[in-house]
Amino acid sequence: MSPREQFTAFYTILYREIRRFMRIWIQTLVPPAITIVLYFVIFGSLIGSRIGQMDGFSYMQFVVPGLIMMAVMTNSYSNVVSSFFGAKFQHSVEELLVSPVPNYIILLGFTLGGVARGLMVGLSVTLLSLFFTELHIYNLPVMVAIVLLTAMLFSLMGFINAVYAESFDDISIIPTFVLTPLIYLGGVFYSISLLPEFWAGVSKANPVLYMVNAFRYGVLGISDINISWAFTMIIFFVVVAFLFSLHLLNSGKGLRQ
Amino acid sequence: MTSALKIRQLAKQYDGGFEALKGIDLTVEPGDFFALLGPNGAGKSTTIGVICSLVNKTSGSVEVFGHNIDTHFSLAKQKIGVVPQEFNFNNFEKVIDILITQAGYYGIPSSLARQRAEKYLKKLGIWDKRDVPSRNLSGGMKRRLMIARALVHEPELLILDEPTAGVDIELRRSMWTFLEEINQAGRTIILTTHYLEEAEQLCRNIAIIDQGVIVENTSMKSLLQTLQKETFIFDISETLDLDFALGGYGCKVIGENNLEVSLAKEQNLNALFQRLSDAGLTVTSMRNKSNRLEELFVNLVETQTDDKVEEAEEE
Numbered sequence: 020m021s022p023r024e025q026f027t028a029f030y031t032i033l034y035r036e037i038r039r040f041m042r043i044w045i046q047t048l049v050p051p052a053i054t055i056v057l058y059f060v061i062f063g064s065l066i067g068s069r070i071g072q073m074d075g076f077s078y079m080q081f082v083v084p085g086l087i088m089m090a091v092m093t094n095s096y097s098n099v100v101s102s103f104f105g106a107k108f109q110h111s112v113e114e115l116l117v118s119p120v121p122n123y124i125i126l127l128g129f130t131l132g133g134v135a136r137g138l139m140v141g142l143s144v145t146l147l148s149l150f151f152t153e154l155h156i157y158n159l160p161v162m163v164a165i166v167l168l169t170a171m172l173f174s175l176m177g178f179i180n181a182v183y184a185e186s187f188d189d190i191s192i193i194p195t196f197v198l199t200p201l202i203y204l205g206g207v208f209y210s211i212s213l214l215p216e217f218w219a220g221v222s223k224a225n226p227v228l229y230m231v232n233a234f235r236y237g238v239l240g241i242s243d244i245n246i247s248w249a250f251t252m253i254i255f256f257v258v259v260a261f262l263f264s265l266h267l268l269n270s271g272k273g274l275r276q
Numbered sequence: 277m278t279s280a281l282k283i284r285q286l287a288k289q290y291d292g293g294f295e296a297l298k299g300i301d302l303t304v305e306p307g308d309f310f311a312l313l314g315p316n317g318a319g320k321s322t323t324i325g326v327i328c329s330l331v332n333k334t335s336g337s338v339e340v341f342g343h344n345i346d347t348h349f350s351l352a353k354q355k356i357g358v359v360p361q362e363f364n365f366n367n368f369e370k371v372i373d374i375l376i377t378q379a380g381y382y383g384i385p386s387s388l389a390r391q392r393a394e395k396y397l398k399k400l401g402i403w404d405k406r407d408v409p410s411r412n413l414s415g416g417m418k419r420r421l422m423i424a425r426a427l428v429h430e431p432e433l434l435i436l437d438e439p440t441a442g443v444d445i446e447l448r449r450s451m452w453t454f455l456e457e458i459n460q461a462g463r464t465i466i467l468t469t470h471y472l473e474e475a476e477q478l479c480r481n482i483a484i485i486d487q488g489v490i491v492e493n494t495s496m497k498s499l500l501q502t503l504q505k506e507t508f509i510f511d512i513s514e515t516l517d518l519d520f521a522l523g524g525y526g527c528k529v530i531g532e533n534n535l536e537v538s539l540a541k542e543q544n545l546n547a548l549f550q551r552l553s554d555a556g557l558t559v560t561s562m563r564n565k566s567n568r569l570e571e572l573f574v575n576l577v578e579t580q581t582d583d584k585v586e587e588a589e590e591e
Binding site: 021023024025027028030031032034035038039042105106109110111114115116117119271275276 | 290325328329330331332349350351353354356358360362363364365366367368373377378380381382383384385425
């Protein structure tokens with residue numbers, strides 16, 4: 020395929036992915052917004068008002084960046100895992116497999132579809148957060164870069180999950196038993212400076228901590244970890260996840276007999 | 277001239293150890309209408325799966341119009357359109373979107389894809405369903421949608437895996453007409469089907485595969501010429517005795533007014549009618565017991581199975 024044809028194929032996959040989650044917006048865009056608003060109300064307003072300040076900011080201001088990232092992560096992941104597994108389940112993935120589209124284009128298309136949904140939900144949650152607190156952006160490039168990289172990473176992880184999944188149970192096990200604990204323990208609701216030294220050290224093994232803190236740095240200018248190190252870690256994970264996903268596609272794992 | 281499809285020593289062993297293909301060779305020339313027949317589990321769909329990259333082969337090579345599917349996969353895939361046995365489109369997408377999306381996978385911009393989609397949906401008689409989600413189509417419409425989807429990038433080789441399964445006879449015949457038209461326009465077609473009448477009517481060349489081996493590969497005409505006997509059923513006005521016999525012919529009374537007669541290759545119908553007339557019988561109608569290709573097919577597959585049983589017993 021010529022570069023122009025490859026771009027058409029990529030655009031087709033991306034457009035189809037966006038069309039898919041927009042068609043079922045009531046399932047894909049509304050629930051995360053409602054969930055995060057409930058977090059704002061309960062943890063931010065009701066409980067947060069009794070917690071007082073955290074790292075020099077009101078608890079609501081502290082928790083908003085983490086909750087935005089939580090929405091981006093879960094939605095990027097769930098978009099790709101459900102879309103790609105659905106395509107496998109209905110065998111419509113064969114439309115792609117018989118076509119001349121290179122595997123890296125297939126992967127990019129699905130990944131950026133997940134990124135698109137993550138960003139759309141992230142943006143809606145950000146706008147909703149303005150009803151509860153004021154947001155001052157400390158460093159826009161950091162904020163944008165980290166949210167894009169995070170959405171890419173979770174989209175790729177969703178892709179890997181979908182490749183291995185053989186049933187609908189398999190696409191809910193990882194989010195429930197791995198992602199949710201990592202996100203909840205990844206500094207969304209608290210600063211690791213509050214933890215005993217040992218648990219603070221353990222928390223640093225959690226990749227979500229780096230994403231949440233880097234994003235919080237972009238919004239508030241505070242972070243529990245070094246920003247350069249956070250970027251290095253996230254880019255490393257994105258590259259590894261991309262190469263591994265590509266390897267799965269090339270080998271036909273779960274797709275070709 | 278470059279072959280439309282050239283398969284050499286193609287073998288496929290599945291993870292469980294089952295050998296679906298045991299080193300088959302197959303050549304299909306450009307412009308041919310080629311039948312690939314075989315009983316269930318013979319290896320037809322595996323062969324098609326390998327050609328279309330849905331199945332990883334164990335060994336061997338496949339070339340489509342001279343392009344190796346391993347080394348020039350993009351060029352090879354551009355040439356192929358496939359209509360699989362099972363419905364494999366997104367049930368929630370609209371008919372028109374399925375076609376435009378599929379064209380996009382081949383690098384065709386949406387404006388051209390829309391024109392092509394209109395052309396093929398109209399030809400296949402489902403243009404009025406273009407905005408309907410595919411899950412709401414009838415079985416026959418879904419089959420036609422899959423053919424339109426396979427043609428939207430205008431491939432030179434169209435592979436149809438049982439395209440008329442579960443389709444009523446009227447629709448089946450209209451699909452035959454359509455396929456004959458696109459074949460006459462120069463497109464190479466490979467067809468697998470369980471309706472042997474379909475293969476006999478449409479295809480010029482044929483391969484029969486059984487247990488992962490090609491047991492016959494020839495032209496339809498020469499294959500049909502090898503038919504040693506043909507069986508007819510006659511409807512007779514008079515009531516037949518159960519022990520009725522017709523010397524020189526394999527003959528069986530299958531109903532009080534129905535007679536089954538096997539006619540050897542060297543015998544002819546004129547002589548048979550004369551004998552029936554001499555016996556005081558009036559023939560009101562006649563038909564083939566089964567289609568000629570079906571008789572050959574059954575013989576070939578049974579021979580292959582018998583050989584395997586004998587080999588197993590010897591071991």
